Amino acid sequence: MSVDIRNLEKMLLSDNWYTLNKVSFDLQNQRGQWQRQEREVYDRGNGATILLYNLKKGSVILTSQFRIPTYLNGNTDGMLIETCAGLLDQDNPEDCIKRETQEETGFKVDKVRKVFEAYMSPGAVTELLYFFVAEYSDEMKVSQGGGLEHEQENIDVLELDFKQACDMVDSGEIRDGKTIMLLQYAKLNSLFG
Ligand SMILES: Nc1nc2c(ncn2[C@@H]2O[C@H](COP(=O)(O)OP(=O)(O)O[C@H]3O[C@H](CO)[C@@H](O)[C@H](O)[C@@H]3O)[C@@H](O)[C@H]2O)c(=O)[nH]1
Ligand SMILES: [Mg+2]
Numbered sequence: 001m002s003v004d005i006r007n008l009e010k011m012l013l014s015d016n017w018y019t020l021n022k023v024s025f026d027l028q029n030q031r032g033q034w035q036r037q038e039r040e041v042y043d044r045g046n047g048a049t050i051l052l053y054n055l056k057k058g059s060v061i062l063t064s065q066f067r068i069p070t071y072l073n074g075n076t077d078g079m080l081i082e083t084c085a086g087l088l089d090q091d092n093p094e095d096c097i098k099r100e101t102q103e104e105t106g107f108k109v110d111k112v113r114k115v116f117e118a119y120m121s122p123g124a125v126t127e128l129l130y131f132f133v134a135e136y137s138d139e140m141k142v143s144q145g146g147g148l149e150h151e152q153e154n155i156d157v158l159e160l161d162f163k164q165a166c167d168m169v170d171s172g173e174i175r176d177g178k179t180i181m182l183l184q185y186a187k188l189n190s191l192f193g
Pocket of ligand 2: 084085086087100104
């Protein structure tokens, strides 16, 4: 099905940190009729995320941080286990994820591999997320990580057995979309053999 769109208008609802617009547009349906639609759209830019893995140790590096949206929606202590991730800002996805990896986990990785990209919440959020994997070793640890002080990130760095991380998806201890996608990617593509 291909669609035709016209008369697109944006009304700014909020631009405090990122931007929320009410977007109105005419969309032609399958029967050729034009319909006016309105949707609220949140734009925080695009992002990148990475699964760091160590074949010898059979381990992955994940992070844990407080996420207020999850606290407001059923996550009792608000802490969420996630793959390292960040917003692109002005970077390209690869430079972004290398920078974020060092800031958040303390590992300096030179070789990263993009595996796929995905819209994570396409009904409401513009964000396209770029997914990477990279091997890490203890020698690549150049700092403590934890995120940027002035951004109040307070990120804990976790090194987990891959098997344990997968079990934590099954048990519900890991319930972040991008993290589940990357762990499943590792499983499907036999990253650990
Ligand atoms: N003051 C203020 N600061 C904010 C606000 N929103 C974000 N920030 C700051 O901006 C930082 C963004 O950190 P990043 O590491 O670049 O992004 P992220 O929050 O980890 O986002 C990543 O994960 C998200 C959740 O999975 C993804 O949605 C996103 O694409 C990205 O990959 C936050 O830590 C916080 O300090 C806000 O409304 N107000
Ligand atoms: Mg982050």
